[in-house]
Amino acid sequence: MSSLPVPPPAVVEGLVAEGISLGYDGRRIIDGLDLAIPSGRITAIVGPNACGKSTLLRGLARLHPLEAGRVLLDGSDVSRIPRRDVARRIGVLPQSSIAPDGVRVADLVARGRYPHQGWFGRHSSDDDAVVAEALADTGIADLAERPIEELSGGQRQRVWIAMVLAQQTDLVLLDEPTTFLDVTHQLELLDLLTALNRDRGATVVMVLHELNLAARYADHLVVMSGGRIVAEGDPGSVLTASTVRDAFGLDARVIPDPVSGSPLVVPIGRFHSAADPE
């Protein structure tokens, strides 16, 4: 971005990345990437392993420092907003979470209130109400008093999502939230995020591994490969056989999902192809 003497007056709503570059130990993963997250919608970022999709999300979430460019939140540079204020507007579910030994579900979810609390971190009854709501919305109200190590993987992931909900942000970023979940729990979780989006108008951005679920649940699909965006837009128009080949190096047929009508990627391997599908 060139630095103009007078800043442009137009304020872009929502989360926007302008020419961001990120990397690890001097190795650049993403170089000068632009992306505008549509507000009030569900965006899914997909791509092959090591394509930089998690790195991009970490950059947007301010979990990883930018080497160049900037991320704008409603027009202002996120790196200049105090962290606490950012935490009141952007909730993040990172890939790795540590649950302290013996912590109760309600207590863990209550930690999402941190950016809303003062110096001494006293919980108010308002905080309790928000925590209760987050537990109910994620369907784990009956687990409030349980130690987290007694829960299953799917329940634990709900607890972490409840913590992010308790943060009460209009933007929620999630880094591979469905990893380690079986297919039933994957769908449950994506339904939960859809409800969050539709009921609360929250903007959801998630990195997903599973292409077909991404195509079904996302309003906006971002396909990445080699640190750049190969295609983005409505899943129906973006997810074609040629996009899949470009991004994943995979031959596939794309047919309409018989349930949702969204594109369904059917990969073609070396074996098991029927003689002639037509």
Add this chain to the structure above:
Amino acid sequence: MGAARVTTGPEVPGERLARPAPSGERIDASAIGAVRRAARRRRVSVVVVGAGLAAAIALAALSFGAAGVTPDRVISVLLGGGERIDRFVVFDLRLPRILAALVVGVAFALAGAVFQSTLRNPLASPDILGISAGASLGAVWAILGIGAGGAIVAGSAFGGGLVVAIVIWLAAWRQGLHGVRFVLVGVGMAYLCGSVVAWLLARAEVREAQTALHWTVGSVADVRGDELWLLVVGTAACGVVLVFLTRALRPLALGDDHARALGVRTDAARVALLVVAVALVAFATSVAGPIAFVALIAPAVARRLVGRGGAAVGAAAVVGGVLTLGADVAGQFAIPGFTAPLGVVTGVIGAPYLLWLLARTERTRA
């Protein structure tokens, strides 16, 4: 699909959009409050019971000894009365040592709780990592090398502890806080500093076994006067700063990514917490020497007592005080005709615990 596009005006942090009734099971806010209060009750009762125990041990310790003062006479002295000889025994002979043992324990335990929770590693305590040994080296150098006393010794101890912390950071912290390497570098630093202390003591021809013992194992037998005040005031000041800083431990416990997402400036918070912890170690070490294992054990016991995944910093302070006071009293009176300095007693208690912890860590990794 057609997701509802909701337009929002200028953002007011914390203000929410109206929501429809959700479908799932509800839970009342008061139930959340109950969970929270149960945790607080547990924390408070650990602190209260611990403080009561410390008071009882202190009262017993004031009565014990060559010049027997019965508990009722001790109490009347403490209330401002009593005979002159009793007042002398209680205030001048016994109370300083008891206070020193108590506060040294509080300081080491606070430092240990902060180190272990900030670094999310139960082995990462300042005594294991050589921070105490570095502080001890700094103090010995100030006393023998430049003939300093009082606050300068404490300052030099702080410098010694900080240098060790920085060396460990340069050598290993960046590779990850959980690594064995990180603990091994600390153990190496502990040996190195211990050897230099021994060499300094030998070179200065320190002949009194008491002094050598003080700086190699640690003792509160001779802490009094200005030294004691420095310890008390320094520990109290660090404690006040920690009241503000330990708030960040709750999000930090969830991992750095979560902590950042919750608005914590993780590196700044970690550095601030650790610097205060090093200062606590410095105050305690500069008057009592490197008392072993208190910083390792007290926070672990406190976490176990309080439970529920808290850092239990306040409870650790109380447990630490009870532990060192109890150990010092035991060292004086447990075996008739035989006394041991505080550092030896805590070492005897602590070594088996360390072995157990190592064995357990090994098992959970396997």
